[in-house]
Structure formats: C-alpha cells, structure tokens
Amino acid sequence: MKEIIFVGRSNVGKSTLIRALTGIKVPVGKLPGVTRKPLHLPYQKFQITDMPGFGYMSKVTKQGQEAIKDNIVHYIEQNSTNIQLAVMVLNATSFVEIVDRWTQRNEIPVEVELFEFLHELDIQVIVAANKMDKIKEIDETLNGIAQRLGMTPPWKQWIDTIVPVSAKKGKIGILKELIQKNLERKDIHPQVLSTLIK
Numbered sequence: 001m002k003e004i005i006f007v008g009r010s011n012v013g014k015s016t017l018i019r020a021l022t023g024i025k026v027p028v029g030k031l032p033g034v035t036r037k038p039l040h041l042p043y044q045k046f047q048i049t050d051m052p053g054f055g056y057m058s059k060v061t062k063q064g065q066e067a068i069k070d071n072i073v074h075y076i077e078q079n080s081t082n083i084q085l086a087v088m089v090l091n092a093t094s095f096v097e098i099v100d101r102w103t104q105r106n107e108i109p110v111e112v113e114l115f116e117f118l119h120e121l122d123i124q125v126i127v128a129a130n131k132m133d134k135i136k137e138i139d140e141t142l143n144g145i146a147q148r149l150g151m152t153p154p155w156k157q158w159i160d161t162i163v164p165v166s167a168k169k170g171k172i173g174i175l176k177e178l179i180q181k182n183l184e185r186k187d188i189h190p191q192v193l194s195t196l197i198k
C-alpha cells in the first residue's frame with residue numbers, strides 16, 4: 001500500500017495534524033518525543049505513517065536522539081519507492097529562529113537537510129506550517145519560512161507546497177485537497193498515462 005509520511009522535528013504537531021486529518025486518536029503530548037517509532041494508519045486506499053520527530057526529546061539522551069534521527073533517515077531510504085508523499089510539518093512560531101541559529105553556526109539546519117533529502121529521493125513534499133493560531137504576522141512568517149526552504153517569497157507563489165495550518169484547532173486549510181491532488185497525480189496508471197501523452 002502506498003504511503004504518506006508525516007515528518008518533522010519533535011513536538012511540531014505531526015500527530016495532532018494526523019488526528020485532525022483522519023479523526024484517528026493517535027497519541028499526542030506536550031513533551032517532545034511522544035511518537036517513538038513509525039505508526040501506520042489507514043487513509044483511503046493509502047497508509048499514513050506518523051514518524052517520530054528528530055531533535056530534542058524529553059528524557060532521551062543526545063545519543064538516543066541521534067539514533068532516532070538515523071532510524072528516520074533509514075526508514076525513508078528503505079521505503080522511498082513506496083512513499084508517495086511527505087508532509088513536512090514545522091512549528092511556524094520557531095522555525096525561522098531555529099534555522100537561522102544553525103546557519104549562523106555554519107551548520108545545515110536538519111529540517112533544510114530533510115527537505116533536500118526528500119527531493120533527492122524524488123518524494124513530493126508538502127510543507128505544513130503548523131501552530132498558526134499563535135502567529136500574528138501571517139504573511140511575514142510564511143515568507144520567512146518559504147525563503148529558508150529555498151522558495152523565493154512571496155509564499156503565495158508556493159501554495160501548492162506550503163500550507164498554513166492549526167492542527168490543534170482542527171484548521172487544516174487546504175491540506176486535505178493538496179494531499180488529494182498529489183495522490184491523484186501520481187496515481188495515474190502508466191498505461192493510461194501513455195495514452196494521454198499520445
């Protein structure tokens with residue numbers, strides 16, 4: 001069964017977003033590190049995978065966090081042909097600040113690395129900018145996020161890729177439609193496609 005993975009830093013709201021999207025009560029929590037291994041859920045004729053988050057986790061050692069990150073990368077590599085879409089979730093209240101901190105230290109921010117890694121594997125990515133209920137300067141924030149991910153602002157040029165959401169409030173904007181559009185696009189059978197091209 002083809003798969004949609006939800007990836008991102010811990011505590012950004014991946015599981016809450018899956019709840020809002022599917023109605024399935026997957027475990028969520030206040031402290032980072034709730035989801036520890038890939039959790040598979042049914043979604044139409046697909047499978048949604050709730051991935052553990054990378055980065056700081058409550059009650060997990062630095063070594064443990066590294067191991068979880070390696071597992072995430074490994075999982076994506078192993079399953080890349082089956083993964084039809086990745087929803088990269090980020091916390092809109094802290095994303096720009098975190099990315100800039102890493103960049104100032106001359107390090108590639110993990111989320112930027114992940115975004116590029118998914119593209120290298122030819123996996124389509126939708127960026128869900130979550131926790132928008134806490135944001136006042138909406139356009140400014142989304143422009144900042146787009147820019148850090150290599151998409152030239154204004155963000156509205158990228159409405160097929162970036163979607164503002166508030167998972168906790170159940171506001172998922174056009175995420176459902178974007179997912180649908182993406183799944184259908186790749187779902188065209190090669191034979192049908194060849195007749196369309198003719």
Ligand SMILES: Nc1nc2c(ncn2[C@@H]2O[C@H](COP(=O)(O)OP(=O)(O)OP(=O)(O)O)[C@@H](O)[C@H]2O)c(=O)[nH]1
Nearest residue numbers: 010011012013014015016029033034035053167168
């Ligand atoms: N304000 C606000 N809080 C949110 C939103 N979405 C999630 N949260 C909160 O963020 C916290 C983390 O949510 P989770 O869904 O468990 O996050 P996760 O990304 O799955 O975290 P891990 O499994 O630890 O990687 C919880 O306290 C949620 O209530 C949102 O849209 N707005």
Ligand SMILES: [Mg+2]
Nearest residue numbers: 014015034035
């Ligand atoms: Mg989770």
